[in-house]
Structures are given as structure tokens and as C-alpha cells.
Amino acid sequence: MSRRSKQAAPLPGAARPAVTVCRGCCCGPAAKVPRLDHEAQLADLRTSLAGVAMVRRVDCLDACERANVIVIQPSAEGRRAGGRPIWLGQVNDPGAVAEISAWVTNGGPGLADPPDILGLYTFSPSRRVRHELDD
Numbered sequence: 001m002s003r004r005s006k007q008a009a010p011l012p013g014a015a016r017p018a019v020t021v022c023r024g025c026c027c028g029p030a031a032k033v034p035r036l037d038h039e040a041q042l043a044d045l046r047t048s049l050a051g052v053a054m055v056r057r058v059d060c061l062d063a064c065e066r067a068n069v070i071v072i073q074p075s076a077e078g079r080r081a082g083g084r085p086i087w088l089g090q091v092n093d094p095g096a097v098a099e100i101s102a103w104v105t106n107g108g109p110g111l112a113d114p115p116d117i118l119g120l121y122t123f124s125p126s127r128r129v130r131h132e133l134d135d
Helices: 037-046 074-081 096-104 116-120 127-134
Strands: 018-022 054-058 072-073 086-088
Touching: 018 037, 037 054, 037 096, 072 096, 096 116
Parallel strands: 018 054
Antiparallel strands: 018 072, 072 086
């Protein structure tokens, strides 16, 4: 039997935002982006978004030319409000994690306007790549 309180557990059906972090062939190794601690970036996202969003690591999002790639998917409420996944590329500045975390904590896509600085990272992947993430 779990000792977790019912308040600490997510409510049934309460879908949180999801933050998908690419850590495949191009987005994870220091050879491509040597000045960034890739594992620290992922750890910072997981720590700052604990209980707020699901942070998951994937092998490849097939947008290698834009390493490091992070996708912010809206919560169920955010999607109902019109939010759609936001693709961020070249997220190689340690300060970007703080901006992403603050935005997702405030609601993320559909519920809060992204910080202006994230406009520098936003891109639209091909339909095929978008479709693969939705599966």
C-alpha cells in the first residue's frame, strides 16, 4: 500500500502538459553542442517541473538540424483552449530552461502566453515528424 497522500497524486483524468526532450544522436552528445551539459538541462527541467508537467526523454524527434529539440505539449485544458504543441529548436542556452519551466508552470500552450524569448527557438517541423510525436 502506498503512503502517498491523495493530494500528491494527480487527479484522475487531469492531463498535465508534457515536455518531450530529444536526446538522440544529435541532441544529446557533447560533440554536436559542446558547451552545454545535456544531462543537467534534462535534470533541470525534471526538477523545475516536478508535479507540474510530465518530462520525458526520447531518442530522436527527427529534427536533428535544430539540436537540441524540446516539444511542449498542452495539457487537456490547454488543448481545449486552443493550445497546440510548440516545437523549440536550438535550445542550447542554459537560461532557456528557466523560461520554458516558467511558461509551463503558468499553464503552457493554450493557457499562458510564451515568453518572447522562446520565439527565437520556435519552429514548425514537417507533418510527418509532428504526426510521429502524436502517436
